[in-house]
Amino acid sequence: MNRSRRRWLQSAALACLGTAAPALARPKARVIVIGAGFGGATFAKTLRALSPRTDILLIDARAHWCTGPFTNLAITGLRSVASITRSTADIGRAHGVRTLVDEVTAIDPVTKTVRVVGGKRLQADRIVLSPGIAMRWGAIEGLTPERSATMPHAWTGDAQVQALRDRIDAVPDGGTVLISAPANPYRCPPGPYERTSLIAEHLINTGRKRCKILIADAKDDFTKRPLFLAEWDERYGGMIEWISRAKGGEVVRVDPATGEIWLRDQTTSIGTHLASIVPAQKAAGIADTADLVDESGWCPVNPQTFESTRHAAIHVLGDAVIAAPMPKSAFAANSQAKLCAAAIAAALDGRPAPDARMINTCYSLVARDAAISVSGFYSAASGRIAIVSEGVSPLNPPDGQRQREAAQAFDWYESISTDSFGPRA
Numbered sequence: 142m143n144r145s146r147r148r149w150l151q152s153a154a155l156a157c158l159g160t161a162a163p164a165l166a167r168p169k170a171r172v173i174v175i176g177a178g179f180g181g182a183t184f185a186k187t188l189r190a191l192s193p194r195t196d197i198l199l200i201d202a203r204a205h206w207c208t209g210p211f212t213n214l215a216i217t218g219l220r221s222v223a224s225i226t227r228s229t230a231d232i233g234r235a236h237g238v239r240t241l242v243d244e245v246t247a248i249d250p251v252t253k254t255v256r257v258v259g260g261k262r263l264q265a266d267r268i269v270l271s272p273g274i275a276m277r278w279g280a281i282e283g284l285t286p287e288r289s290a291t292m293p294h295a296w297t298g299d300a301q302v303q304a305l306r307d308r309i310d311a312v313p314d315g316g317t318v319l320i321s322a323p324a325n326p327y328r329c330p331p332g333p334y335e336r337t338s339l340i341a342e343h344l345i346n347t348g349r350k351r352c353k354i355l356i357a358d359a360k361d362d363f364t365k366r367p368l369f370l371a372e373w374d375e376r377y378g379g380m381i382e383w384i385s386r387a388k389g390g391e392v393v394r395v396d397p398a399t400g401e402i403w404l405r406d407q408t409t410s411i412g413t414h415l416a417s418i419v420p421a422q423k424a425a426g427i428a429d430t431a432d433l434v435d436e437s438g439w440c441p442v443n444p445q446t447f448e449s450t451r452h453a454a455i456h457v458l459g460d461a462v463i464a465a466p467m468p469k470s471a472f473a474a475n476s477q478a479k480l481c482a483a484a485i486a487a488a489l490d491g492r493p494a495p496d497a498r499m500i501n502t503c504y505s506l507v508a509r510d511a512a513i514s515v516s517g518f519y520s521a522a523s524g525r526i527a528i529v530s531e532g533v534s535p536l537n538p539p540d541g542q543r544q545r546e547a548a549q550a551f552d553w554y555e556s557i558s559t560d561s562f563g564p565r566a
């Protein structure tokens with residue numbers, strides 16, 4: 142780690158820890174956290190540490206789910222689905238916060254009241270949401286939530302992860318695989334391209350080198366594009382074909398019953414043996430129901446505190462927020478959660494919010510033992526997030542660099558999972 146990066150991390154940590162002195166005089170505050178994923182779990186843990194007297198309730202609709210990171214390894218058999226599965230109850234135990242497995246159906250942003258399917262009506266002083274994403278169903282003809290199971294996106298850590306793994310096993314040698322990549326912004330910008338790489342390697346390693354993988358893209362560019370293209374060329378020959386939006390790559394219609402896909406401006410369909418259709422996205426439904434989204438479909442926030450600009454004392458984190466140039470990633474959600482917890486602890490104690498400093502690194506495996514990465518350091522001022530510095534893996538790396546980055550990616554997954562969710566029970 143170079144000296145400026147170390148200084149940045151130290152100052153980011155101090156900015157948070159500087160707010161740790163608890164004010165014993167104030168009444169006990171109640172904070173409800175909605176979503177126990179990377180943002181919500183990290184927030185709950187950090188606020189517990191910074192504000193020990195605060196009553197924290199962590200709610201998630203799901204008792205168990207798969208992490209987004211390493212989903213692409215699970216679908217290609219490099220990890221078991223169980224090894225990337227986490228539990229809401231275990232997170233609560235690890236972080237010393239109460240948990241509730243139930244779906245939040247309504248939030249009154251004025252009275253700070255939360256309603257859940259189970260019928261409970263819960264009151265808080267502050268509400269923090271890290272609810273993730275929802276799909277924009279309706280943009281692709283023929284694709285509904287139910288029919289999507291046949292062309293699994295596997296983008297939200299549910300049963301589609303195992304379904305996609307099973308479907309990859311059934312692709313014959315010489316078969317056609319199509320992976321769609323949505324328009325920006327969406328969860329995990331390099332995700333579709335990492336998926337393509339690992340599926341290509343898996344097909345070759347399982348005797349199916351005559352398969353073809355098409356990436357039907359709704360955009361003309363994507364993160365780390367020169368690196369991905371060079372790696373695909375070198376490792377997988379002509380197996381992968383990227384179809385940009387300009388070349389008609391946008392998926393406009395599907396027939397999950399037959400596997401046929403129609404791209405924009407094409408009258409004939411593409412027949413596929415496997416399709417993973419990742420639809421365009423927006424903030425999770427509860428953010429919309431609670432009046433926290435703007436016309437973009439995402440949640441505007443003050444990036445120094447992650448407080449909603451639409452409703453006071455309600456904060457939103459992670460993939461659901463407008464935080465560009467930060468990507469929608471687990472690392473970004475974890476970093477935003479720490480800042481938000483420090484800001485709320487400070488507000489509860491009547492102190493100013495700390496300086497906003499956040500970090501992100503997105504590793505992408507291009508093979509089981511080779512990875513590329515992009516990193517960014519961010520600050521926030523005048524209502525905007527700005528890049529302080531950024532870096533990307535070199536196009537022509539020194540010997541062994543891709544392998545070293547793969548080892549870092551595996552270490553990163555273990556450390557961010559443990560940091561966010563606690564040790565595996």
Ligand SMILES: Cc1cc2nc3c(=O)[nH]c(=O)nc-3n(C[C@H](O)[C@H](O)[C@H](O)COP(=O)(O)OP(=O)(O)OC[C@H]3O[C@@H](n4cnc5c(N)ncnc54)[C@H](O)[C@@H]3O)c2cc1C
Binds near residue numbers: 211244246460503
């Ligand atoms: C294939 C893939 C690969 C990825 N790889 C990486 C990677 O290598 N590195 C990286 O940094 N990121 C990666 N990501 C992205 C990462 O998964 C997300 O950015 C991260 O999960 C966002 O955290 P979050 O807290 O915003 O949302 P989530 O982790 O999705 O958590 C949201 C939680 O809120 C709950 N919830 C939603 N609505 C309600 C409600 N109404 N009531 C109760 N609970 C509710 C949901 O059940 C969910 O558990 C990847 C994602 C995918 C799909």
